[in-house]
Amino acid sequence: MAKAIMFMGTGSDVGKSLIVAGLARAFLKRGLKVAPFKPQNMSNNAAVTIDGGEIGRAQHLQARASRIAPSVHMNPILLKPESETGAQVIVQGKRRTTLKARDFFRERQSYMPAILESFAILAQDHDLILVEGAGSPAEANLRQGDLANMGFAAAADIPAVLIGDIHRGGVIASLVGTQAVLDEADQKHIKGFLINKFHGDPELFHEGRDLIAKRTDWPCLGVVPHFAGASKLPAEDAVALEEAAASDSKGIKICVLQLPRIANFDDLDPLRLEPGVALSFLKPGMPIPGDATLVILPGSKSTISDLAALRATGWDIDLAAHARRGGAVLGLCGGYQMLGKTIADPDGIEGKPQTVEGLGLLEVATVMTPEKTTTLTSATHAASGEKISAYEIHIGATTGPDTARPFAQTANGPEGAINTSGHVMGTYLHGCFSNDGFRAAFLKSLGATSSSLAYEQVIEETLDALAAHLEQHLDLDAILEFAKPVA
Structure with missing residues (x-):
C-alpha cells in the first residue's frame, strides 16, 4: 500500500520543488518506488507527457528524479496565466477552459474530484507519493475551497512537513506565524518542519531551531544548507529569472x-x-x-x-x-x-x-x-x-x-x-x-x-548530489515514519 506525505512552504519559492526532487531520488536509492504529485500548479513552464498531456516542469523533473515516466496524474490541475487576471485551466493534461481568477476561485472545488482521482491512480503503483503544495497554507483567506495545500491534505487525509526559507529572512516568524493562522484541524496535519537554504554552519542556528520547535511543538527534521548545484537544474517559476x-x-x-x-x-x-x-x-x-x-x-x-x-x-x-x-x-x-x-x-x-x-x-x-x-x-x-x-x-x-x-x-x-x-x-x-x-x-x-x-548527464549527476545532500542534512527516517498509508 502506498504511503504519502506532503511538503508545504511558508511562501512561494522556498524550495519545495527542489526538496521533493531530491527526496524522490534519495528514497529511490533506498529501494522505494516513488512518485511526485502536485494537486494544483500555476506555471507557464510546462512539459509534455508521453500521452500528449501537459504538466508543470517541476513535476517533470521530479518524475525524472524518481526514474519514472511523467504522467498527467502527477499534476492534475495546471493553471497557465494568460493575463494579470486570467489563466488557461489544464485538467489532467488537457486544456479545459480559460477563466478569470474570480471565476476559477468560485468554482475551483469542482476540480477536487479530478485531483483525488489522479492521486488514487498514482497510489496504485507506487510505494511513496511525495506531494508538493503551492504558495503557502498561511494564506488563510484562501482556505475555503483550497485545492493546493490544506484543502488537499484534509481531503486526502495526509500529513505534511512545513518548509521555511532562512535565506529570505524572518524564518522563525514565518514558521511560528503559519501555525498561528491555521485552525486546529489544519495544524494537526503538520508533523514537523525543516529549514532550507542555510548559508554558513547549520549548528549556529540550533537556538532558532529549538525556539521554533518549542513555540510550535513540531520537531525539526533538519537544517538544509544552500545547495549550489540547484542552478544547474531547470527552474519552473519565472521568479528564478529575476534572480538570474x-x-x-x-x-x-x-x-x-x-x-x-x-x-x-x-x-x-x-x-x-x-x-x-x-x-x-x-x-x-x-x-x-x-x-x-x-x-x-x-x-x-x-x-x-x-x-x-x-x-x-x-x-x-x-x-x-x-x-x-x-x-x-x-x-x-x-x-x-x-x-x-x-x-x-x-x-x-x-x-x-x-x-x-x-x-x-x-x-x-x-x-x-x-x-x-x-x-x-x-x-x-x-x-x-x-x-x-x-x-x-x-x-x-x-x-x-x-x-x-x-x-x-x-x-x-x-x-x-x-x-x-x-x-x-x-x-x-x-x-x-x-x-x-x-x-x-x-x-x-x-x-x-x-x-x-x-547536459543530460549534468542533470543526473546533480540530482544524485542533491539526494546525497538531503540524506546528510534531513532525517529521512522520520519523514518516512510520518508518511501515512493512502486510504
Missing part, C-alpha cells in the same frame, strides 16, 4: 528577450551552462547589445500581448537593426510566431478576435486555432543532420514561403522556417538545446568554440 545573473563566460553573446508572459524558459538552460556562451536575459528597457551574436525570442503564453510589449520597449527596432547587421535571430514557439508577417486570432483565443502585424523578419503567417498541439517530437536538424528529441506545446499553425527552408524535419514533414539569408530562424521545438549533438552543431555555426558539455 548573466553568464560570465567570454564566449559568443546570446541575448534572450524576457517577455512578460515568457513560457518554457528552461529551453535556454543548456546554453547557460555552455562554457563558450555568454547568455543573458534582457529585461524590458534594456537595449539589445550591438555585439550580440544571437537574439532569442522565447516561448510565450500570450503571443499577441507579448508582441505588443516587445514593441513598447523598442526591441522591434533593435531586432531589425540586429538582423540588418547579419546577426542571428531564433524564435521559439510564440517567439517564432512573432517573427512572421501576421498573427491572426479569428476566434479570440488570446482575447478579442484580431489580426496583428508581426515583426516581418520571416515570410510566414500564423493563424491561432482552438486545437492545441501537445506532443513529443523526434526531428532532424535540417542544417546539420543532428537528431533532436523535443516537445511541442502551442496553439496555432504557421505557413508561408520561408517554411520551404525548414528548421528541422519530422516524421510529419518539415518543421519551422528560415529566411533567405539563413540568419533568422523559427521553430516550435521546445527542449531542442538539451540535445548535445544539435546544440554543439548550432553553436558552431554561430562561431562558438566546441564543448564537451553532456
Whole structure:
C-alpha cells in the first residue's frame, strides 16, 4: 500500500520543488518506488507527457528524479496565466477552459474530484507519493475551497512537513506565524518542519531551531544548507529569472528577450551552462547589445500581448537593426510566431478576435486555432543532420514561403522556417538545446568554440548530489515514519 506525505512552504519559492526532487531520488536509492504529485500548479513552464498531456516542469523533473515516466496524474490541475487576471485551466493534461481568477476561485472545488482521482491512480503503483503544495497554507483567506495545500491534505487525509526559507529572512516568524493562522484541524496535519537554504554552519542556528520547535511543538527534521548545484537544474517559476545573473563566460553573446508572459524558459538552460556562451536575459528597457551574436525570442503564453510589449520597449527596432547587421535571430514557439508577417486570432483565443502585424523578419503567417498541439517530437536538424528529441506545446499553425527552408524535419514533414539569408530562424521545438549533438552543431555555426558539455548527464549527476545532500542534512527516517498509508 502506498504511503504519502506532503511538503508545504511558508511562501512561494522556498524550495519545495527542489526538496521533493531530491527526496524522490534519495528514497529511490533506498529501494522505494516513488512518485511526485502536485494537486494544483500555476506555471507557464510546462512539459509534455508521453500521452500528449501537459504538466508543470517541476513535476517533470521530479518524475525524472524518481526514474519514472511523467504522467498527467502527477499534476492534475495546471493553471497557465494568460493575463494579470486570467489563466488557461489544464485538467489532467488537457486544456479545459480559460477563466478569470474570480471565476476559477468560485468554482475551483469542482476540480477536487479530478485531483483525488489522479492521486488514487498514482497510489496504485507506487510505494511513496511525495506531494508538493503551492504558495503557502498561511494564506488563510484562501482556505475555503483550497485545492493546493490544506484543502488537499484534509481531503486526502495526509500529513505534511512545513518548509521555511532562512535565506529570505524572518524564518522563525514565518514558521511560528503559519501555525498561528491555521485552525486546529489544519495544524494537526503538520508533523514537523525543516529549514532550507542555510548559508554558513547549520549548528549556529540550533537556538532558532529549538525556539521554533518549542513555540510550535513540531520537531525539526533538519537544517538544509544552500545547495549550489540547484542552478544547474531547470527552474519552473519565472521568479528564478529575476534572480538570474548573466553568464560570465567570454564566449559568443546570446541575448534572450524576457517577455512578460515568457513560457518554457528552461529551453535556454543548456546554453547557460555552455562554457563558450555568454547568455543573458534582457529585461524590458534594456537595449539589445550591438555585439550580440544571437537574439532569442522565447516561448510565450500570450503571443499577441507579448508582441505588443516587445514593441513598447523598442526591441522591434533593435531586432531589425540586429538582423540588418547579419546577426542571428531564433524564435521559439510564440517567439517564432512573432517573427512572421501576421498573427491572426479569428476566434479570440488570446482575447478579442484580431489580426496583428508581426515583426516581418520571416515570410510566414500564423493563424491561432482552438486545437492545441501537445506532443513529443523526434526531428532532424535540417542544417546539420543532428537528431533532436523535443516537445511541442502551442496553439496555432504557421505557413508561408520561408517554411520551404525548414528548421528541422519530422516524421510529419518539415518543421519551422528560415529566411533567405539563413540568419533568422523559427521553430516550435521546445527542449531542442538539451540535445548535445544539435546544440554543439548550432553553436558552431554561430562561431562558438566546441564543448564537451553532456547536459543530460549534468542533470543526473546533480540530482544524485542533491539526494546525497538531503540524506546528510534531513532525517529521512522520520519523514518516512510520518508518511501515512493512502486510504
